[in-house]
Amino acid sequence: MGAPAVKIAVCIKRTPDSESRFRIASSGVAIDEAGLKFDIDDFAGYAVEAALQINEKGGGGETVVVAVGPDSVQESLRKAMSMGADRAVQLKVDSVPADGLAVAKALAAELKDGGYDLILFGKHAFDTSAGVVGTATAELLGLPCVTAVSQLDVASGRGSARRELEGAAELVEFPLPAVVTIDEGVARPRYPSLKGIMAAKKKPLESKPAQLGAVRVSVQKAELPPERPAGRIIGEGASAVPELVRLLQSEAKVL
Amino acid sequence: MANVLVYAETRGAALRKLALEAVTAARALADASGGGEVHALVAGPSGVGAASEQLGAYGADVVYVVEHAALSNFERESIAATLADRAKQGGYRAVVLGFSTQGRDLGPRLAVKLDAPIASDVTEINVAGDAIVVKHPGYANKVLVTLTLSGSLVVLSVRPGAITAKQAARSARVESIQPAVDPSASRVVVKQVVEGAKGRPDLGEAPVIVAGGRGLKAAENFKLVEELADAFGNAAVGATRAVTDDGWRPHSDQIGQTGRQVSPQLYVAIGISGAIQHLAGMRTSKTIVAINKDKDAPIFKVADYGIVGDVLEVVPALTTAVKAARASH
Structure with a gap:
């Protein structure tokens, strides 16, 4: 006797590899995307995995991945389907605005009549770390x-x-339907299998305009923060400890 | 002239440091908006109103006190509704929160309830004509973004430690108000609280953090980190992702891009190589000390003071020296 089938939406964001060295685009209001590797954001990847595991355990059910983004986000939606999601929805924009509330409005408009039992997000995305949406x-x-x-x-x-x-x-309990944002700790996202990648090509990906509404937060400037001064090694082994303590007291004044 | 509403976060019945930082940010914003008032809202169990005096000392003109037995837990649905109710009374330019677990939860709820634009994790707030302009370090602190918010009311959450709390003496008027929604009626029911380490300050508030990595070689050697933290007296203990993944320490101790982001006065990295994932969580610390056996470890590129050596030998020596230094003054 399996649990009743669960219909899950997973809202994902596409972000650059966090280990990248960033440059600022000539517009001065965004990063230069040239040469950067983009993928499903880390926490959103955990959310996709969590959804797939719930539906595998329960049997039946449906996992739908949803993203607000330009056409490049389709690659991330396909990847989620190659991991096992059943279908995908792109809410199309030219670029994802810095206004988290506007993005949430577009998602809510899409999800409200979808009959979802569970709507998952990453706890926040790497690029903004705002956790608003x-x-x-x-x-x-x-x-x-x-x-x-x-x-x-x-x-x-x-x-x-x-x-x-x-x-x-x-440890909490809550009624469904509900929205859950996912932190690390749920199982690591699986790698798509070759079979999964082939199957994903045939899965439906629907694209429609995002209903963002008014965008009231905009990026005025993006810049690289000042570099920390180069590090310095003050010595080797326990014999360097007195010098460290002296510096913490007289120079850094933290002891 | 416009007023600013600020959520004064508590833990137990005590104000958190980030609450006073938020009040300071709110005070500056009210002053820059033509000299409005700062109204603080504090919520908790009976007795939490005692925080009012301190809120006044940091610049609150009015303190709204919401006392209810069920608010001994952070009841987010009720607190969000109460803050939104207050904010709708009108005349507010902004609602300011700390970017903590509580603030992360309340901010977006308020933005929706008030249909107000929101900026999170901001380190600086300015007024530019009709707009509010904030700075937010994004991309794991690797890109500094300046955001403009339009709208007559905005929601802002301030990064802990980014703004120094400053006294600005007021004798706050205190008003008791009722929660807008019954705090005991939350749809999300807490069945059990799993407490973390007792007796140490939180990673987000500690002036000193001692953190350990794989270079400690074995879980039992983590006691060297604990002992050094004890020697400093006011230190929190953190760990790298490798260490929490291996179960040497709980997940909640993890510092890094996928864990906590911290900026203490002093960060001591023990046996930490300095992977980008870790640096993203601590590179904004004021002073960084690193102890590692590999002189080429990336952590030494950001460390103000590095010692190359075996942590099992250097750390106990440092613990003894820190104890001696603290005992002598």
């Missing part, structure tokens, strides 16, 4: 929201989760 989407939809979840289970129309706090955690 998931919680704002929940609020727009009037759904319960659990953020920074490192373990997630669904059974009999209820969810249970471990929510990470600052230096502590909570």
Whole structure:
């Protein structure tokens, strides 16, 4: 006897490889994307994996990946489908605005009549680390929201989760439908298999305009922060400790 | 002239440091908006109103106190509704929060309830005509972004540690208000709280952080990190992702791009090579000390003071020296 099928939407963002060395574009308001590797954002990848595992365990169900983005986001949507998601929706924009509320409005408009039991997000995306869109989407939809979840289970129309706090955690329960934002700790995202990659080519990817509404937050300037002064090695082994303590006291004044 | 509403976050019944930083940011914003008032809202169990005096000392003109037994837990649905209710009373230019677990949760809820644009994790707030202009370090602190927010009311959350709390003495008027929504009626029910390390400050607030990596070689050697933290007296303990993945330390101790982002006065990296994932979480620390056996480890590129050596030998010596230094003054 399996659990009832669960319909899950996973909202993903496409972000550059976090290990990149960034340059500023000539516009002065964005990073230069030339030469950067883009992929599903780390936390959104965990969210895709969490959704797939819930539906594999429960049997049946459906996992739909949704993204606001230009056409380049289709590659990320295809990748999520090659991992196992059933279909994808692109909410098309020329570029993703810095206004998280506008993005959430576009997602809520798409999701509100979708009949989803669970809507997953990454806890935040690498580029902004703002974590606005998931919680704002929940609020727009009037759904319960659990953020920074490192373990997630669904059974009999209820969810249970471990929510990470600052230096502590909570075990919580909540009714479905609900919005959950995913932290590390759920299983690592799987690599798409060759079979998965082939299957994803035939899965439906629907593209439609995003209903962003007014965009009221915009980037005025992007710049590289000042570099830290070059590091210095003050000595080797325990014999360097007195010099370190002296510097912490007299120069850094932190001791 | 416009007023600024600020959420004064508490832990237990005590104000958090980031609450005073948020009040300082709100004070500066109100002053820059033509000399409005700062209204702070503090919520918690009975007795939390005692924080009002301190909020006044840091620049609050009015303190709204929401006391309810069920608010001993952070009841986000109720607090968000209460803040939004207050903000709708009108005359506010901005709602300011700390970018903490609580602020991350409340900010987007408020943005929706007030239909106000939001900027998160900001390190600087300025007024430019009708717009509010903020700075936000994005891309794991590798790109500094300046954002412009239009709209007559905005929601801003301030990065902990980015703004220094400053006294600006006011004798705040205190007003008690009721929660807008019953705090015991949350749809998300907390079944159990799993406490982290006791007796140490939180990573987000500690002036000193001692963090350990794989270079410690074994989980039991992490006690060297604990002992050094004890020697400093006011230090929190952190770890790299490799260490938390291996289960030497809980996930909540992880510092890095996928863990906590910290900027203490002093960061001591022990047996940490300095992977980009880790640097993203601590490179904004004021002073960085690194102890590592590999002189080519990337951590030494950002360390103000590096010692090349075996952590099992250097760290106990440092612990003894720090104890002696602290005992002598």
